[in-house]
Amino acid sequence: MHHFEYRDGKLFAEEVSVTELAVEYGTPLYIYSAATFKRHFQAFDSAFDGLDHLTCYSVKANSNLSVLKMLAEEGAGMDVVSGGELFRALKAGVPAEKIVYSGVGKRASEIREALAAGILMFNVESQAELVKINEVAGELGKVAQISIRINPDVDPQTHPYISTGMKKNKFGLDIENSLKAYKMTMDMDNVEAIGMDCHIGSQLTNIDPFLEALDKLLAFYEKLKESGLEIKYLDLGGGLGINYDEEEPPHPTEFGKALADKLADVPLTVILEPGRVIAGNSGIMVTEVVYTKSNPTKNFLIVDGAMNDLVRPSLYGSFHRIGEVVLHGREVKEYDVVGPICESGDFLARERELPGIEQGELLALYSAGAYGFTMSSNYNSRPRACELIVDGDKVVVARKRETYEDLIANEL
Ligand code: LLP
Numbered sequence: 001m002h003h004f005e006y007r008d009g010k011l012f013a014e015e016v017s018v019t020e021l022a023v024e025y026g027t028p029l030y031i032y033s034a035a036t037f038k039r040h041f042q043a044f045d046s047a048f049d050g051l052d053h054l055t056c057y058s059v060k061a062n063s064n065l066s067v068l069k070m071l072a073e074e075g076a077g078m079d080v081v082s083g084g085e086l087f088r089a090l091k092a093g094v095p096a097e098k099i100v101y102s103g104v105g106k107r108a109s110e111i112r113e114a115l116a117a118g119i120l121m122f123n124v125e126s127q128a129e130l131v132k133i134n135e136v137a138g139e140l141g142k143v144a145q146i147s148i149r150i151n152p153d154v155d156p157q158t159h160p161y162i163s164t165g166m167k168k169n170k171f172g173l174d175i176e177n178s179l180k181a182y183k184m185t186m187d188m189d190n191v192e193a194i195g196m197d198c199h200i201g202s203q204l205t206n207i208d209p210f211l212e213a214l215d216k217l218l219a220f221y222e223k224l225k226e227s228g229l230e231i232k233y234l235d236l237g238g239g240l241g242i243n244y245d246e247e248e249p250p251h252p253t254e255f256g257k258a259l260a261d262k263l264a265d266v267p268l269t270v271i272l273e274p275g276r277v278i279a280g281n282s283g284i285m286v287t288e289v290v291y292t293k294s295n296p297t298k299n300f301l302i303v304d305g306a307m308n309d310l311v312r313p314s315l316y317g318s319f320h321r322i323g324e325v326v327l328h329g330r331e332v333k334e335y336d337v338v339g340p341i342c343e344s345g346d347f348l349a350r351e352r353e354l355p356g357i358e359q360g361e362l363l364a365l366y367s368a369g370a371y372g373f374t375m376s377s378n379y380n381s382r383p384r385a386c387e388l389i390v391d392g393d394k395v396v397v398a399r400k401r402e403t404y405e406d407l408i409a410n411e412l
Contacts, residue, residue, distance in 0.1 A: 002281045003033040009327040015393040018325050022362050025386050027288045028305035030373050034391035036282040041074045044274050047256035053270040056100050058238045059085040061275030061370040066389055066398040068092035079273035083110035111136045121145040123197040125172050127181050137190035147195035150178045152216040156201030156209045159316050165200025182229055199237025205249045235271035242280040244367045245319045276370040283369025285310055289361050299335045301357055306339025307346040308379040310372050314345045321366040330356030341380045381407055
């Protein structure tokens with residue numbers, strides 16, 4: 001459910017006309033719905049009420065400071081993967097003890113920043129990283145709380161670029177090396193193992209791979225106990241999918257119930273790191289048709305949004321639903337919706353059936369709230385888009401559109 005709906009044939013974001021926003025703030029334009037963000041967070045979080053748990057929103061999905069503040073006010077903890085994301089989460093007012101830090105290549109400076117802030121735990125992805133954390137924590141006179149990210153070798157049945165929990169992936173440690181890493185912590189003065197972690201992939205549309213991973217982690221938990229290690233947290237990562245097209249992802253309550261059944265007698269606090277399921281359908285990207293063009297085999301809609309603004313179609317072949325901002329009811333045609341960037345890979349949709357669209361009209365790309373703006377770039381020296389948050393009839397500029405001056409601000 002989201003709050004982007006037509007009223008008398010015109011698209012609204014909550015109480016505000018999308019056309020009016022596009023006229024005032026220009027295009028391409030990201031528009032987020034505050035009510036949708038909050039509802040998604042609460043629906044997700046409450047799905048796990050049967051368990052002692054902490055929901056750590058995954059900042060990479062949408063890291064706008066206003067979005068993070070809004071979620072922090074709803075009670076969210078955060079999952080960060082860089083010093084920059086940690087900086088944002090702290091700026092947004094997230095208590096450090098609700099922050100977990102994942103990622104395969106944390107630098108010493110980033111480890112230092114996280115220790116100074118006092119985060120809940122590092123999800124450690126190699127033995128070398130463990131050694132580094134122990135060393136940095138020692139320098140600061142602190143004890144770092146850690147989980148080992150266990151790679152359970154489970155196929156999440158999703159796009160290969162966003163599968164993370166298989167043997168061939170760079171993430172985490174296999175079961176055997178994980179056990180070695182936990183044993184290493186027993187001889188370390190500045191590291192304390194407090195949890196187990198895994199994240200097997202993103203846009204999962206079935207809960208079975210999660211449950212398969214969980215079974216492996218629970219078996220591993222028994223081994224840890226036999227080794228004399230008592231942990232408190234079980235971090236299951238993120239990855240729950242959303243509906244872009246015709247997928248039918250499980251509702252968080254289905255996941256919550258399955259976890260509650262499996263974990264009824266397990267005295268661990270569960271951590272969840274949802275990103276897409278909170279942010280994805282909370283945002284749209286609006287773009288204007290600059291030109292139309294047809295050749296003998298194709299109709300093109302050349303729009304002012306491009307792969308630098310929303311890279312998912314180019315990078316993963318992802319589908320984003322496209323709709324008119326004002327319904328005209330013209331006859332349906334097949335279009336390639338392409339951006340102005342000098343690459344054939346610059347498209348937002350291919351061979352897409354849409355009602356006849358004319359030059360100057362606006363299109364909305366749905367499900368753009370996650371991995372949309374955060375993956376945007378300045379390629380072709382295109383200033384990045386403006387981000388708005390609509391809350392009822394209020395509009396907040398969450399990020400100003402970049403200017404040409406911004407493009408060169410850090411250059412000689
Ligand atoms: N936790 C960890 C350690 C992660 O690596 C990720 C996502 C998440 C949580 C959140 O996963 P989510 O709930 O959003 O599925 N750019 C890709 C998605 C990459 C996901 C990377 N890791 C896309 O546009 O589909």
